[in-house]
Amino acid sequence: MKTTVPIIVAFLAGVALVLAFFFDQRTLIGSLSQELRVWLSIVGGFTLLLGVVSITRVNYAAVKQRKEGWFFKLITLVSIFVMAVPALLPSSWSSLFGRQEGSIYDWLFLYMDAPMMATMFATLAFYIASAAYRAFRARSPESTLLLVTATVIMLWRVPMGEWFLDQLPGDIPFFLNTYIMNGINMAVQRGIIIGAALGAASMSLRIILGIERTYMGKG
Template sequence: MKQTLPVAVAFISGLIMVVAFFMRSDVPVIGGLSQEVLIWGSIVGGFTLLLGAASITRVNFNAVRLRRSGWGFNLITLVSVFVMALPAILGTFFPGVRWFGTGTGSLYDWMFTYISIPMQGTMFAMLAFYIASAAYRAFRARTAEATLLLLTASLVMLWRVPLGEWLLTAIHSDLPSLVNTYVMSGVNLSVQRGIIIGAALGAATMSLRILLGIERTYMGRG
């Protein structure tokens, strides 16, 4: 029961989507059913994210309750979660209050614009420093392959800034255009295609394993 019921649910819900792929959306029953299953999937998927939020809350709450090392930071995380999420949720129950909800002028929108975006931008900007040290290690031209990596990365970085483009044009007037055509739309495109084809075959195989109940690791143990 603990294994069979979830496998049956996965098989039936997956089969509806596979069969619906071969039907027009206006075919009675199956066409509407596949649309409904997609909506149901979004709803249940939404609950999985809420479960993740509940898990974060539980972990941080326990750390604060048990006064674990650095519990003050757990408290900040906990307070931040609720300060951000509560105004959005309260908007459903108090639609007239301007500060609640997720629209422009709400607390949720204000915190996203003036707290989340600056921090997100800074976190990613900080990677510029670490990527420079990683580049030093990766780009040392020890082998032919590493040299290719070094040359292409340097070329693309030069190509993407006005000064670099001017320098490339000074070497040969067609060089920026050649980089665009043969490096980005040629070699880079072909590798991306190869990777996409490989990943898609892998995803399709894994999907089939899930539908047939061969792949069950998502269920966890027990």
């Protein structure tokens, strides 16, 4: 019961969506597939909420037990509620509620969340530079290729570097754009996409057939 029912559910849902590929949208199986996609979106939404509830529970337990760093966990909890609660309340009650322009949710996103997100990614520039300093050593032909390509691409993307490349004999920017970006880079991306897609397809088949069951956990 605990394992068989989920396997049957996964099988039926998976097979219905695979079969829908071969039928027109106006047929019963086609419309069923459309309905299942909406259902997936709804259940998927609940799984994301489950994650937030889980974060709240973990942080609340740490605050309650006054564990190390509990004050910062309290800040996380307060931030979750300050952002989420006004968004959950209907905008008909007040223009500050809901998600529309001028609401608390919108203000917190624009003036706190978005700048912090940009700063977090900007901080990575320093760590990438530091990692590059350690990793980019021309110790082998392969690592030299990596080093040279990265350096040339970085040069190419800044006005001064572009001017410098233009001074060299031959059309280096054209060569970079044609053979490196649209040639070698595209070929490798295609190879990786084909490999990953074959892996994803075989894993999907394993899940539909009930061979892959690790997502169910233990018990």
